[in-house]
Structure formats: C-alpha cells, structure tokens
Amino acid sequence: MFVRWDSLSTDADAARRLPGYRDEARVRTFDAPEALDIRFYEVVGKSALNRVPKQSQMPFRWTINPYRGCTHACVYCLDGDTAILMGDGRTKRLAEVREGDEIYGTVRDGVDRRYGLTRVLAHWSTVKPAYRIVLEDGTEIVAGGDHRFLSDRGWKYVTGAEQGPLGRPHLTLQDELMGTGGFGSPSERSEDHGRSIAGTTVKSNARLGIVAIEPLGVDLPMYDITTGTEDFVANGVISHNCFARPTHKYLDFDAGRDFEREIVVKVNAPEVLRAELARPSWKREHVALGTNTDPYQWAESRYRLMPDIWEALREAETPCSVLTKSPLLLRDLDLMRQLAEQVGFTANLSIPTLDEKAWRATEPHTPHPRKRLEAVAELNRAGIPTGVLIAPLMPGINDAPEQVEPILEMAAEAGATSIGGIALHLRGEVRGIFFDWLRSQRPDLVPRYEELYRRGAYAPNEERQRLRHLVRRHARDPATTGRVGRLIRASSEEGGGDAEPEAPPLPRRRQTTLF
Numbered sequence: 001m002f003v004r005w006d007s008l009s010t011d012a013d014a015a016r017r018l019p020g021y022r023d024e025a026r027v028r029t030f031d032a033p034e035a036l037d038i039r040f041y042e043v044v045g046k047s048a049l050n051r052v053p054k055q056s057q058m059p060f061r062w063t064i065n066p067y068r069g070c071t072h073a074c075v076y077c078l079d080g081d082t083a084i085l086m087g088d089g090r091t092k093r094l095a096e097v098r099e100g101d102e103i104y105g106t107v108r109d110g111v112d113r114r115y116g117l118t119r120v121l122a123h124w125s126t127v128k129p130a131y132r133i134v135l136e137d138g139t140e141i142v143a144g145g146d147h148r149f150l151s152d153r154g155w156k157y158v159t160g161a162e163q164g165p166l167g168r169p170h171l172t173l174q175d176e177l178m179g180t181g182g183f184g185s186p187s188e189r190s191e192d193h194g195r196s197i198a199g200t201t202v203k204s205n206a207r208l209g210i211v212a213i214e215p216l217g218v219d220l221p222m223y224d225i226t227t228g229t230e231d232f233v234a235n236g237v238i239s240h241n242c243f244a245r246p247t248h249k250y251l252d253f254d255a256g257r258d259f260e261r262e263i264v265v266k267v268n269a270p271e272v273l274r275a276e277l278a279r280p281s282w283k284r285e286h287v288a289l290g291t292n293t294d295p296y297q298w299a300e301s302r303y304r305l306m307p308d309i310w311e312a313l314r315e316a317e318t319p320c321s322v323l324t325k326s327p328l329l330l331r332d333l334d335l336m337r338q339l340a341e342q343v344g345f346t347a348n349l350s351i352p353t354l355d356e357k358a359w360r361a362t363e364p365h366t367p368h369p370r371k372r373l374e375a376v377a378e379l380n381r382a383g384i385p386t387g388v389l390i391a392p393l394m395p396g397i398n399d400a401p402e403q404v405e406p407i408l409e410m411a412a413e414a415g416a417t418s419i420g421g422i423a424l425h426l427r428g429e430v431r432g433i434f435f436d437w438l439r440s441q442r443p444d445l446v447p448r449y450e451e452l453y454r455r456g457a458y459a460p461n462e463e464r465q466r467l468r469h470l471v472r473r474h475a476r477d478p479a480t481t482g483r484v485g486r487l488i489r490a491s492s493e494e495g496g497g498d499a500e501p502e503a504p505p506l507p508r509r510r511q512t513t514l515f
Contacts, residue, residue: 014026014027023043025043026042027039027041027042028040028041032298032302035298035299035302037261038263039261039263040263040264040265040299040303041263041265042265042267043264043265043266043267044266044268045266045268045269045272047276048064048266048269048270048272048273048309049062049063049064049273049276049287050063050064050292060285060286060287060321061285062285062286062287062288063287063288063289063291064273064287064295064309065266065289065292065293065295066265066266066269066300066303067263067264067266067293067294067299067300068264068266068293078094078141078142078143078144078147078222078223078224078234078239079094079130079142079143079220079222079223080093080095080221080222080223081093081094082094082141082142082143082234082235083235084097084232084233084234085103085104085180085232085233085234085236086101086102086103086104087101087104087117088102089196094223094225095221095223097120098120098123099120099122100119100120101119101120102117102119103117103118103120103227103232103233104116104118104198104232104233105117105118105228105229105230105232105233106150106202106229106233106238107229110450112201112202113201113202114198114199114200114201114202115197115198115199116229118227118228118232119227120225120226121225121227121228122225123223123226124224124225128144128145128146128219128222129144129145129216129218129219130142130143130215130216130218130219130222131143131144131145131213131214131215131216132213132214133149133212133213134210134211134212134213134214135177135182135208135209135210135211135237136207136208136209136211137181137182137206137207138182139208139235139236139237140235141234141235141237143222144158144222145157145158145159146159147239147240148239149171149177149237149238149239150177150178150237150238150239150240151171151175151176151177152175152176152178153169153175153439154437154441155169155240155436155437155440156170156175156440157169157170157171158170158171158213159213169437169440169441171210171213172210172213173211173212175209176208176210177208177209177237178203178204178208178237179202179206179208179233179238180197180204180206180233180236180237181204181206181207181208181236182206182235182236202238206236208236224241225241226241227241230432265303267303267305269305269309270309270312271308273312273313274312274315274316277312277313277315277316278316282316284316284317284319286318286320286321287319287320287321288320288321288322289309289320289323290322290323290324294324294326295309295322295324296322296324296325296326300328301328306329306332307332310332310335310336310339311335313339314335314338314343317342318343319344319345320343320344320345321345321346321347322347322348323347323348323349323350323389324348324350325350325366325367326366326367326372327371327374327375329347329379330375330378330379333378333379333382333384336379336382336384337382340383340384341383345384345385346385346386346418347384347385347387348386348387348389348418348420349372349373349376349387349388350389351372351373351388351389351390351407352390352392353398353403353407354369354370354406354407355398370410373388373410373411373414374414376411376415377413377414377415380414380415380416380417385417385418386416386417387411387416387417387418387419387420388407388411388414388416388419389420389422390404390407390419390420390421390471391420391422392422392423393421393422393423393424393467393471394424395424395445395448395449395459395463395467396442396445397445399467399470401470404470404471408471420471421468421470421471421472422467423458423459423463423467423468424459425457425458426453426457426458431453431457434449435450
C-alpha cells in the first residue's frame with residue numbers, strides 16, 4: 001500500500017508509531033514549494049466512516065475524513081527567557097513552564113478585561129526567525145513574527161503589512177501594549193509575591209508604548225503554551241497563545257506547529273470504506289465530505305485518495321456530497337458525473353467574499369475565490385448540481401447588498417444550483433479572537449455584536465433569518481441574479497436550528513427503475 005507513493009517522496013525511511021494505530025506510520029516529505037517543512041504521516045486506519053453525534057443539527061449522519069491536520073494554522077512563539085507571571089506572583093522562564101502550572105491570563109467581563117488564574121494545557125518549542133520589541137519602560141521581548149500581543153487597539157501580530165498576502169493587524173511604533181508592566185529577572189521573586197491580581201481590571205500606568213521593532217537576523221529556539229484563558233502575561237504584557245488541537249494531542253503531536261506541519265494521511269481509507277459499505281447493516285445513508293477537513297487540500301494532489309473513495313460510494317449506491325474551497329475537485333469530474341447520475345451527488349464551494357483584500361487577509365493560502373466560481377461553472381456544465389455557500393455573513397461587515405450581490409451575480413453566471421448564506425458562529429476560542437479584532441478594526445460594531453451574541457455562540461434566530469432572507473431577497477432580484485433566485489435554498493439554519501455552518505445540502509438520490 002505504501003509502495004505507490006515512493007516516487008513522490010524525498011524521505012521514505014522515517015517511521016513513527018502513532019497512538020490508536022497498530023502499525024507504524026511511514027513519514028513522507030515532498031519537494032513541492034507548497035509542502036516545504038511539512039511531514040505527512042501515512043497511517044493504516046481501522047475505519048473510514050465517521051458517525052456524526054446524534055445531538056448535532058447536521059442534516060446527515062456520516063462523514064469521511066482522509067486527512068487530519070491543517071496547513072493554514074497560525075503559530076505564535078516567544079523566546080525561552082520570556083518571564084511568565086505565575087499564579088503565586090513569582091515569574092518563571094517560558095522554557096521552564098510545564099503543563100498543569102497555574103499562571104495568570106485574562107478574561108472578558110462585559111466591556112472590561114480582567115486578570116484571572118488559568119492552567120497551562122500544553123507546552124512546546126520550535127525554531128523561528130526572531131524579532132525584538134522594545135518598550136518605553138525598557139522591557140525587551142523576543143518573539144516570532146506571527147506572535148500576537150494585546151495592544152490598545154486590539155490583538156496585533158509582531159509583523160505584517162497593510163495589504164497583500166501578509167495583510168493583517170500588526171504592531172507599529174504608534175501602539176501601546178496592555179499589561180502589568182515589566183517584571184524583574186525571571187529568576188527573581190516578584191515584589192508582589194503573595195498578592196493576587198485576580199479580578200482586577202487590565203490597566204496600567206506603566207510605559208508600554210513600542211519604541212522599536214527589529215529583526216535579529218537569526219533563527220532562535222522559541223516556545224509557546226496553550227492556556228485555559230487563551231492568553232498569558234509575558235514580560236509584563238498580555239500575550240496570545242496558540243490553541244491546542246485535541247486530535248493532534250491525542251496522536252502525541254504538540255498543540256502548535258505540529259498541527260499545520262504534521263499531516264496525518266489515512267492511506268487505506270478507500271479500502272476500509274469499501275469493506276464498511278459492503279456490510280449488510282449499511283443502509284446507504286448520505287455521506288458528506290468536507291464538513292471537517294477539506295478533502296481537496298494540497299495533500300490530495302499527491303495522495304489521490306478521493307477517486308477511489310468516490311468509486312466506493314458509487315458502487316455501494318450511497319448518495320454523497322462534498323464541500324471544498326479548492327478547484328482541485330475538477331480532477332475527479334467524470335466520477336462526480338457518474339455519482340450524480342447513478343446515486344445522487346451534489347457539490348458546494350465555499351466563497352465567503354470576492355473582495356481581494358479580505359480574501360488575502362482571511363484565507364491567504366486558499367485558491368482564489370474567482371477560481372472557485374470557475375469550478376462551480378464547470379461542474380454545472382458537466383451536469384453536476386453545484387452550489388455556493390456564502391459563510392460567514394457578518395452584520396455590518398459583509399452583509400451589505402453591494403457586497404452580497406456580486407457573489408450572487410457571478411454564481412448565477414456559473415449556473416449555481418443553490419446558494420446559502422450562514423450567519424457568523426462564535427464558538428469557543430473564536431469568540432475572543434473575533435471580539436478583539438472587532439475592537440481593533442470596527443469598535444463601532446462592538447455594542448451590536450455584544451447584544452447579538454450575549455447568549456452564546458449563535459446570533460438570535462431573528463438575526464439569522466434576516467441574513468438568510470437577505471441572500472434570498474437579492475437572489476430573487478432580476479437585476480442581480482435572476483435564475484439563482486428561483487433555485488436558492490434555505491441554509492442549514494432553516495427552522496431556527498443551530499446547525500453547523502459547513503452543512504452542505506443533501507442530494508436527491510436518483511430513483512431506480514425496472515427498465
């Protein structure tokens with residue numbers, strides 16, 4: 001099974017045993033520019049079909065995920081000598097912090113941010129180009145360019161640009177960082193040892209304005225942690241952490257860079273799937289791909305798992321669908337046409353925006369939105385029902401008619417058979433990140449979003465309905481999309497349920513005949 005990849009690999013000798021897998025994983029690397037510094041772990045899985053939890057609002061119960069890991073993840077790292085404020089008031093070098101340690105982070109309390117105690121959930125290291133940030137009070141911080149600090153204007157990366165691929169909020173000499181102010185030497189006891197700051201508001205008279213940001217010109221060992229509050233106090237300023245990826249921690253990978261650089265490939269997924277679909281208990285229920293990880297991410301261009309997966313589903317007469325951001329799915333056009341004709345198949349491409357700046361800022365490593373629309377057109381010309389998912393729709397940000405209409409117009413020209421608009425969901429750590437971005441970039445919208453999301457991750461049903469009808473209304477306007485207006489579907493939020501944003505529409509299975 002592993003032999004067929006030998007011609008693609010530059011490192012076919014390494015092996016590693018991953019938890020949950022009986023056999024060792026073969027480790028591969030590729031020479032392609034898109035895959036530099038990425039390792040692919042070829043594993044033999046016991047199953048391919050994944051059951052969706054019963055409590056989920058998804059309109060299907062089965063998925064297939066041949067890949068685990070994501071090359072789009074961010075990495076945030078600090079120098080090992082960075083002083084971390086511990087829960088007892090002392091400081092400890094970041095390199096010496098360990099999982100389970102109690103430290104200080106911050107929590108949102110209405111419009112305020114307050115210090116609070118939290119635990120270290122993960123700790124790891126890497127090597128990255130180093131930058132020095134110097135503050136007015138003399139504090140020096142060495143960090144990677146992708147690290148983020150809380151400024152008086154919200155969370156900002158160490159480096160960035162106003163536009164282009166690196167367009168993102170980044171530190172400048174006009175920014176002031178937020179925090180307690182500088183500590184003494186990391187090896188010294190804090191003067192405030194024994195005094196708790198838990199519950200106090202984040203504000204300081206310390207001089208934390210940035211006076212210099214300079215590259216050191218060398219790669220240095222860097223460290224980062226994941227905490228329960230998603231941040232920590234480092235050298236007296238509030239620092240963002242990287243998020244633990246539970247599936248990768250389960251595989252004994254670390255929670256940071258490994259998630260984007262150590263990609264697990266279930267190379268026997270097609271073979272296992274065939275066996276599962278051949279069981280008498282299989283009821284030919286709908287199977288959706290692309291609702292967790294994109295099956296047409298870059299790795300698929302080398303491993304080519306999807307053609308055999310589609311063939312297995314076709315032979316088992318199982319209706320299916322796919323949601324992706326990649327035109328790579330056009331490679332399997334013939335198979336998708338057969339699925340559509342024989343068992344029922346639909347495709348959807350996620351296109352949240354056509355704005356060049358917004359795309360580069362939010363999805364810099366994904367195919368261009370217009371390339372995705374071209375794929376929609378080609379699939380529909382081939383007789384494969386293909387739609388467009390506009391997600392997320394964010395009130396006051398991308399829900400203006402002049403923003404929605406261009407996507408609808410081009411979707412109509414591409415022959416889209418369906419279109420969905422899904423309201424922003426703010427689950428887990430995404431909530432804090434989004435609100436910090438909002439305070440930095442659109443403070444005028446903060447009160448509106450605090451009201452919309454005051455009860456949890458989902459906007460109120462009436463707001464979700466408004467956004468859904470916004471898409472429907474403009475799609476029905478002959479001046480914009482015409483034909484799509486007659487075909488537009490309700491999103492997966494139909495009926496007011498808190499559905500996942502990635503839910504694709506179910507295909508209608510073709511009825512069999514006797515002749």
